[in-house]
Amino acid sequence: MPIDHTSGSLPRVAVLLATHNGRRWLPEQLESVLAQEGVEVEVFARDDASTDGTAEWLSEQAANEPRLTVIASDGASGSAAANFYRLIQLAPADREYYAFSDQDDIWVPTKLASHVRLSTQLAADGVSSNVTSFTSDGERSLVKKDFPQRRFDYLLESPGPGSTFLMSRRLVALARDYLDAPRSEAPPQYHDWLLYVLARAHGWTWHIDSVPTVDYRQHDSNVMGANVGARSAFSRLALVREQWHRGQARLLTRVALSVADDRHRPELERMLHLVENTNLRSRCALARRAQQLRRRPRDQWIIALLISTGVW
Structure with missing residues (x-):
């Protein structure tokens, strides 16, 4: 269950940062994660065979930033989802909350604290939200994901971009158990789908909030963009x-x-x-x-x- 913080201690959130050739945007993303208000943030980053200096930059930052830990790569994962799956398996298992971070977005300063509050108030093991997409031309638009949840929506869609997710310790443990278990087929091709399915099918609450918490950068290298427009x-x-x-x-x-x-x-x-x-x-x-x-x-x-x- 979500943890009650009425005692006054700051919630401890492990942010799982997956990178691949993101050196161009990563400094702004990481800065917005470390600047989160009202929580104790730890970032666990894993680079997936970058060739643009991303891994070297992360190592340099970790040498001077105690809140950043670089998890050594055990080989190329082949996809962003696979990289996140390895982070779930390799990151410490005892943190109160977990969050996913892409390498190219910008987080609202109150993102984690507001989602921890919602998790506690609603007894929700997962919280996600709407986002605001933006382009290099300055165009901004709301990406709405908070339509009312349906009985089986978790079988066909995610509750928003994974970069908005806040997850309880027990939900991440459930995902880790699923990933560690021997199986004949690969896990879902999107990590956000897996976490949403595990929570909902297990009977746990997931809340999709209407307040955007991430500025969602749109560019040609997006693995999964805002899903708007004819293209x-x-x-x-x-x-x-x-x-x-x-x-x-x-x-x-x-x-x-x-x-x-x-x-x-x-x-x-x-x-x-x-x-x-x-x-x-x-x-x-x-x-x-x-x-x-x-x-x-x-x-x-x-x-x-x-x-x-x-x-x-």
Whole structure:
């Protein structure tokens, strides 16, 4: 459960920073993390085979900043998610809270403290939020993620960018147990999906806050951008047509089943049957559940159409 800090001690947050060729933006990101107010911050960074001097810069900073620890790389991970997964496995297991940090954003100074407060007040093991995307041209816009949560939205979408996440110790422990367990298939391709699925399927509370806490930098090297505009829509549709998204939904449903209690298991087993079968009867049954699968009303209509026509 989230920890009560009425005694006056500052909450201790371990920030897991994954880097890869981010030297250009990393100083501004790290500065905003270390400047967090009302919490005790420790940063654990792991570089993933950068070639632009990122690893060397991190080592130089760690030599003069006791709150920054560089975790030695044990080989290239191959993706941002895999890097975050290694951080979950390698970072100290005894911190009160954990947060993910990208290498190119800017955090609002009260980000962590406000999310710790929400975690305590709402007994939430996970907190995320809206973000404000911005470009090098100075264009800023709200990226809204706080639509009301649905019964099975965690099988098809995350609760916002992973860079907004605050997670309890027991949630990160659950993720570590999942990652450490021998298995035949790779974990989900996005780390934020995994943490959200584990929390929700386990029956724990996750809160998506309306207040933006991250300035979310948009650039050509984004692994996952703000998902707005025609270009992003076409990219997502291509993934849907290639059955990539359905494949991830199957995997996430199996992850959910691995931690679900007896009360939720029958319903999840039914969902797994529906996402694993593409016959007309299964498509119609799954399409009828579209309101349970996505948070935003527009997305519910879209996913219902894609499922019923066999595109998804």
